[in-house]
Amino acid sequence: MADGIEWEAQPGHGITWPQGFSAAGVRCGMKEQGNDLALIVSETPATVAGVFTTNYVQAPCVTYSKRVVRRGSARAIVCNAGNANACNGGRGDRDTRSMADLVAQTVGTDPAEVLVAQTGIIGQAMPMDKVADGLASGAALSHGPAVDEQVARAIMTTDLVPKQIALTLRTKVPSGTVRIGGVCKGSGMIAPVMAPPHATMLCFLTTDVGMPPHLLQEALNAAVERTFNRITVDGDTSTNDMVLLLANGLSGMEISDSGPAYASFRQGLESACRQLAKAVARDGEGATKLVEVVVRGASSAEGAARIARTIAESPLVKTALYGCDPNWGRILMAAGRAGVPLDPNRIEVLLGEICVCRDGHAVELDEQGAHDYLKQEDVRILIDLHGGTDEATFWTCDYSYDYIKINADYHT
Amino acid sequence: MADGIEWEAQPGHGITWPQGFSAAGVRCGMKEQGNDLALIVSETPATVAGVFTTNYVQAPCVTYSKRVVRRGSARAIVCNAGNANACNGGRGDRDTRSMADLVAQTVGTDPAEVLVAQTGIIGQAMPMDKVADGLASGAALSHGPAVDEQVARAIMTTDLVPKQIALTLRTKVPSGTVRIGGVCKGSGMIAPVMAPPHATMLCFLTTDVGMPPHLLQEALNAAVERTFNRITVDGDTSTNDMVLLLANGLSGMEISDSGPAYASFRQGLESACRQLAKAVARDGEGATKLVEVVVRGASSAEGAARIARTIAESPLVKTALYGCDPNWGRILMAAGRAGVPLDPNRIEVLLGEICVCRDGHAVELDEQGAHDYLKQEDVRILIDLHGGTDEATFWTCDYSYDYIKINADYHT
Numbered sequence: 001m002a003d004g005i006e007w008e009a010q011p012g013h014g015i016t017w018p019q020g021f022s023a024a025g026v027r028c029g030m031k032e033q034g035n036d037l038a039l040i041v042s043e044t045p046a047t048v049a050g051v052f053t054t055n056y057v058q059a060p061c062v063t064y065s066k067r068v069v070r071r072g073s074a075r076a077i078v079c080n081a082g083n084a085n086a087c088n089g090g091r092g093d094r095d096t097r098s099m100a101d102l103v104a105q106t107v108g109t110d111p112a113e114v115l116v117a118q119t120g121i122i123g124q125a126m127p128m129d130k131v132a133d134g135l136a137s138g139a140a141l142s143h144g145p146a147v148d149e150q151v152a153r154a155i156m157t158t159d160l161v162p163k164q165i166a167l168t169l170r171t172k173v174p175s176g177t178v179r180i181g182g183v184c185k186g187s188g189m190i191a192p193v194m195a196p197p198h199a200t201m202l203c204f205l206t207t208d209v210g211m212p213p214h215l216l217q218e219a220l221n222a223a224v225e226r227t228f229n230r231i232t233v234d235g236d237t238s239t240n241d242m243v244l245l246l247a248n249g250l251s252g253m254e255i256s257d258s259g260p261a262y263a264s265f266r267q268g269l270e271s272a273c274r275q276l277a278k279a280v281a282r283d284g285e286g287a288t289k290l291v292e293v294v295v296r297g298a299s300s301a302e303g304a305a306r307i308a309r310t311i312a313e314s315p316l317v318k319t320a321l322y323g324c325d326p327n328w329g330r331i332l333m334a335a336g337r338a339g340v341p342l343d344p345n346r347i348e349v350l351l352g353e354i355c356v357c358r359d360g361h362a363v364e365l366d367e368q369g370a371h372d373y374l375k376q377e378d379v380r381i382l383i384d385l386h387g388g389t390d391e392a393t394f395w396t397c398d399y400s401y402d403y404i405k406i407n408a409d410y411h412t
Numbered sequence: 413m414a415d416g417i418e419w420e421a422q423p424g425h426g427i428t429w430p431q432g433f434s435a436a437g438v439r440c441g442m443k444e445q446g447n448d449l450a451l452i453v454s455e456t457p458a459t460v461a462g463v464f465t466t467n468y469v470q471a472p473c474v475t476y477s478k479r480v481v482r483r484g485s486a487r488a489i490v491c492n493a494g495n496a497n498a499c500n501g502g503r504g505d506r507d508t509r510s511m512a513d514l515v516a517q518t519v520g521t522d523p524a525e526v527l528v529a530q531t532g533i534i535g536q537a538m539p540m541d542k543v544a545d546g547l548a549s550g551a552a553l554s555h556g557p558a559v560d561e562q563v564a565r566a567i568m569t570t571d572l573v574p575k576q577i578a579l580t581l582r583t584k585v586p587s588g589t590v591r592i593g594g595v596c597k598g599s600g601m602i603a604p605v606m607a608p609p610h611a612t613m614l615c616f617l618t619t620d621v622g623m624p625p626h627l628l629q630e631a632l633n634a635a636v637e638r639t640f641n642r643i644t645v646d647g648d649t650s651t652n653d654m655v656l657l658l659a660n661g662l663s664g665m666e667i668s669d670s671g672p673a674y675a676s677f678r679q680g681l682e683s684a685c686r687q688l689a690k691a692v693a694r695d696g697e698g699a700t701k702l703v704e705v706v707v708r709g710a711s712s713a714e715g716a717a718r719i720a721r722t723i724a725e726s727p728l729v730k731t732a733l734y735g736c737d738p739n740w741g742r743i744l745m746a747a748g749r750a751g752v753p754l755d756p757n758r759i760e761v762l763l764g765e766i767c768v769c770r771d772g773h774a775v776e777l778d779e780q781g782a783h784d785y786l787k788q789e790d791v792r793i794l795i796d797l798h799g800g801t802d803e804a805t806f807w808t809c810d811y812s813y814d815y816i817k818i819n820a821d822y823h824t
Contacts, residue, residue, distance in 0.1 A: 057748030057756040057772075087744055087756065089773035122741025123774045189728060189745065234727040235647075236742075237749040315646040315727070315811075316601060316819055323820030329534025330648075332499055333601065336469030337649040344469040344499065360469075361501035362535045399727075404813050407728055408735030 007167040007180075007268040014148030014164030015040055017181035018208035020250035022141040025150030028134025030082030030120065030127060035154035037134045040077040040204055041107055041141055046248035047210070048074040048115070049217040051224050053241035054193045059086035060096040061116040065242060068115050072213035075109040077204050077244055079117040079155050080131065081185070084200060086239040087123045095126040106135050115244050119157055119185065119200040122239065151183055155202060158187040158406055163279040165272050169264065176253045180268055181206040184276040188285040188407065190233035191313070192224075192241045200238040201228060203276055209265060210249025212256060219266045220245050227273035230305070231395045233284035234403075235313040243273075278395050282377075285406045287397030291321055292380040295335075299388035303340040310338035311381065312396035321379070322398040326370035328356040335383060346386040352379065419579040419592075419680040426560030426576030427452055429593035430620035432662035434553040437562030440546025442494030442532065442539060447566035449546045450595075452489040452616055453519055453553055458660035459622070460486040460527065461629040463636050465653035466605045471498035472508040473528040477654060480527050484625035487521040489616050489656055491529040491567050492543065493597070496612060498651040499535045507538040514547050527656055531569055531597065531612040534651065560595070567597040567614060570818055575691040577684050581676065588665045592680055593618040596688040600697040600819065602645035603725070604636075604653045612650040613640060615688055621677060622661025624668060631678045632657050639685035642717070643807045645696035646815075647725040655685075693807040694789075698814030703733055704792040704807055707747075711800035715752040722750035723793065724808035733791070734810040738782035740768040747795060758798040764791065 016023050020043040025035040050069040052062050068074050078099055085092050096118070100111040107114070118126075152162030163184040170177050186192075186201035211219075224243055255261045282290040293312045298304035311317055314334035320327040328349045336344065349357035352373045356365055373379065428435050432455040437447040462481035464474050480486050490511055497504050508530070512523040519526070530538075564574030575596040582589050598604075598613035623631075636655055667673045694702040705724045710716035723729055726746035732739040740761045748756065761769040764785045768777055785791065 055745065055748040056750075056752070056754050057744045057759075084741075087741055087769070087773050089757070089771065092773070122739075122745065123769070125774075189742075191749075193749075236726050236728045236745060239745050239748060314648050315815075316648045319816055319819035322816065325821060327534075329496075329499055330601075332469045333467065333534065333648060333651050336467040336651060337603075337605075338468075340468070342468050345501070347469075357499070357535070359501065361499050361504070362537075399816060401813055401816050403727075404731055404734065404811060404816060407731035408812075409737060 007169050007271055010166035010168055012145045013166030013181065015151050015181045015183040015204060015206055016143035016148055017166035018179035018206045020044060020208060020248045021181065021206045022143045023147050023151045024141050025147065025154035026134050028130040030080055030130060035150055036081045037131065038079045038151040038154040039103065040151065042075055042246055042248040044248050044250065045073045045075055045113065046246040047072060047213050047216050049213065049220040049245045051220060051243050053238055055237050055239050057087065057239045059084055059118060059240045060093045061085060061118045062240060062242060064096050064100065065115045065117065068112060071112060073113065074115050074246060075113040076103055076107050077115040077117065078103045079202060081155050081157050082120040083118060083124060083126050084120045084122050084240050085118045085126045088125055091125060095128055098128055099131060102132055102135050117202050117242055119155065119202055119240055155183065155185040157185065158285055159185050159283050161283050163276055165275050167268055167272055169268055176251055178209045178251050178253050179207060180272050182272050182276055184280060186280040187283050188233060189236045189238040190231060190280060190284060191235045191237045192228045192231065193237050200240040201280060203228065203243040205245040205272065207247045208249065208251035209247055210254040211247050215255065215262065216245060216247050219269055222266060223270040223273040226270060227277040230393060231277045231281045232309060232312050233281065233397060281395040281397050284397035286400040286402030288322060288400055289377050289379055289398055291396050291398065293394045293396060294380065294382045294391065295385065296382065296391040297385040297387055298390040301390040301392060304390045304392035306340050307335050307338040308392045308394040310334050312394040315399060318399035321374060322400045324371050324374035326351055326356050326367065326374060331381065331383065332357065342385050343387055348384040348386065350382040419581050419683055422578035422580055424557045425578035425593065427563050427593045427595040427616060427618055428555035428560055429578035430591035430618045432456060432620060432660045433593065433618045434555045435559050435563045436553050437559065437566035438546050440542040442492055442542060447562055448493045449543065450491045450563045450566040451515065452563065454487055454658055454660040456660050456662065457485045457487055457525065458658040459625050459628050460484060461625065461632040461657045463632060463655050465650055467649050467651050469499065469651045471496055471530060471652045472505045473497060473530045474652060474654060476508050476512065477527045477529065480524060483524060485525060486527050486658060487525040488515055488519050489527045489529065490515045491614060493567050493569050494532040495530065495536060495538050496532045496534050496652050497530045497538045500537055503537060507540055510540055511543060514544055518547050529614050529654055531567065531614055531652055564595045567595065569597065570599040570697055571597050571695055573695050575688055577687050579680055579684055581680060588663055590621045590663050590665050591619060592684050594684050594688055596692060598692040599695050600645060601648045601650040602643060602692060602696060603647045603649045604640045604643065605649050612652040613692060615640065615655040617657040617684065619659045620661065620663035621659055622666040623659050627667065627674065628657060628659050631681055634678060635682040635685040638682060639689040642805060643689045643693045644721060644724050645693065645809060690807050693809050696809035697818045698812040699809030700734060700812055701789050701791055701810055702807060703809060704805060706792065706794045706803065706805050707797065708794065708803040709797040709799055710802040713802040713804060716802045716804035718752050719747050719750040720804045720806040722746050724806040727811060730811035733786060734812045736783050736786035738763055738768050738779065738786060743793065743795065744769065754797050755799055760796040760798065762794040
């Protein structure tokens with residue numbers, strides 16, 4: 001593996017693309033319709049890395065899976081949708097543990113090798129009989145496009161589309177093939193701020209490369225920081241967010257240090273995470289478009305990220321985007337309230353290629369052109385602060401009537 | 413003046429209630445309809461205090477009025493609605509100065525004694541000819557309920573109702589009457605974070621007490637910190653927020669130190685600010701209800717305020733409130749993401765008198781009763797962290813379809 005190597009996308013494939021991974025997606029009746037329980041299994045014990053929500057209110061599955069990640073090895077991931085099993089007291093702890101036990105029996109492993117992820121309503125007891133029935137009746141493991149999509153659909157809540165990815169890299173020296181598979185869900189309560197061992201944004205990644213836990217965790221941390229931690233739908237960070245990565249080594253390719261092979265793997269992993277993260281923002285609750293917010297010319301990378309997040313989370317910016325309104329004044333307002341010193345008289349704002357603000361004030365503007373640009377499904381806002389060389393990119397979506405509709409009566 | 417003294421409300425009165433203040437509200441054509449230019453004048457030079465937006469992008473009127481406050485004395489406040497004159501480059505600076513000049517000529521004072529406030533669209537040049545015509549043709553000063561309401565209406569943008577207050581305190585030793593008048597606007601871009609010299613949230617206060625500038629500023633800082641800085645509609649802090657307080661001394665009552673008279677005045681001032689701040693939150697864009705968020709049992713007052721603000725700004729909490737949905741899971745989620753350490757297993761949540769969560773998990777709940785409670789126009793969420801003795805209160809509103817409607821096409 002060397003610099004500049006392109007990973008090859010494998011459309012239609014997902015979580016079972018790497019060697020030695022199989023899965024199942026079944027219905028156990030927690031969601032109103034469709035599959036709601038997913039199981040992902042590695043033939044052999046895999047090295048595991050994970051990042052989890054930084055919310056101080058954390059579901060038991062977060063606490064439990066952190067412990068598995070700390071041990072560094074896992075065989076399976078189980079995930080249910082429809083019930084977050086958060087804020088359920090001691091019973092919640094026991095139910096998460098029971099899920100791990102049930103899966104361990106099904107797969108033939110130790111509960112300490114089972115990662116648990118959950119998403120859905122907060123504060124309602126888990127219907128454990130349904131989980132048990134679902135696992136007992138339908139958890140036949142397989143691999144390939146059909147089960148990949150079943151898994152992607154089984155973990156969805158308010159998501160409208162399944163989100164998955166598969167990448168391949170063929171290498172010459174050493175000769176071999178490394179694969180990455182991934183599946184992801186998330187639409188609302190999306191503003192992941194995840195730290196090693198954050199929506200409910202859930203992402204499960206598999207790879208058949210072999211890697212020691214500390215290096216795998218380092219690669220995941222770096223990828224998540226620049227991808228999942230840079231998306232926001234509503235600014236609300238879930239109690240259940242997690243990204244899990246299993247590496248089972250079955251490709252025969254071992255990466256044991258931070259050399260060129262590691263750099264290439266990191267590049268592939270970050271690419272997979274970026275594509276999935278953008279898919280989450282695009283499928284944000286009620287979203288009509290994906291919005292990329294790029295802040296350039298900042299005096300620090302952290303400051304650039306704070307400004308980009310504040311713009312991406314501003315309700316006034318997001319409603320203007322829904323209205324296809326080139327209201328750059330709201331963009332400047334949001335930049336200015338981020339708590340990062342800046343010179344307003346230097347700010348330049350571009351919508352796509354259309355400059356709408358230079359030196360902090362209006363330019364002659366083709367209003368209709370700007371309006372038409374914002375009608376697209378992919379739009380980009382670039383804010384150049386002209387005050388340094390640092391930059392950051394966030395992805396978000398607009399706020400529509402459907403956002404209100406979806407969230408005003410989700411619970412009852 | 414002594415402890416426990418009640419200020420007497422004077423319904424129907426407002427900004428010209430204290431002695432020696434007169435005002436005018438005229439139409440100059442910046443808004444589509446109605447008055448859009450207000451003038452408030454003190455007969456004699458008044459001591460002035462002010463707090464202003466902490467947004468790094470500030471309108472020229474903020475910069476200009478800060479300088480007036482620094483000098484400590486003013487005769488007049490001029491405010492236009494429909495144009496924020498923010499992000500207009502050098503021309504914006506000149507136009508603000510021109511407004512002060514025009515008012516100084518009209519009133520017969522120095523431009524350095526004129527405070528300027530502006531609200532409306534960002535990034536469009538001020539129509540200064542309209543301002544000049546408006547001042548020349550219609551600025552006949554008067555006092556009383558009629559002009560008070562004209563002023564309250566002239567400073568409105570997306571506000572649906574005028575907001576004003578008038579209070580009286582009659583004292584025995586020394587014998588006299590002290591009055592406070594106030595007028596306020598704000599509906600969107602409301603999350604004032606104002607510091608001494610923060611929606612566009614504008615509030616103008618008058619009083620006929622006499623007080624040195626430093627003491628007046630100290631009283632205003634304290635009042636604003638616990639009132640206007642504790643409201644949020646959309647979390648977006650404007651480029652133009654300001655609260656101005658003029659004290660002309662014409663009641664004959666002088667307060668020169670921080671004794672009991674000062675304490676009573678502070679109490680009255682805070683009461684006036686609280687009533688106006690709550691009126692802004694109640695009139696938030698698209699709001700169907702006023703929501704009071706009380707966080708108790710925190711280990712620090714700052715932590716309590718951060719948690720209260722995060723709950724009050726959570727789109728998922730605000731949409732649930734619109735749906736009258738007792739979704740306490742979202743309240744815990746928001747509390748946990750505020751960045752303040754807390755023990756989730758101790759959290760208690762009440763909606764009004766109805767306990768919906770105890771020890772961090774669900775209680776037997778009268779769902780219909782909780783739903784009916786949330787249908788009211790005034791609702792209260794109390795979160796007890798059971799982790800200390802500090803508390804904080806924020807006021808906000810719900811997120812409705814109308815919020816999207818109002819903001820998706822404000823600009824064009």
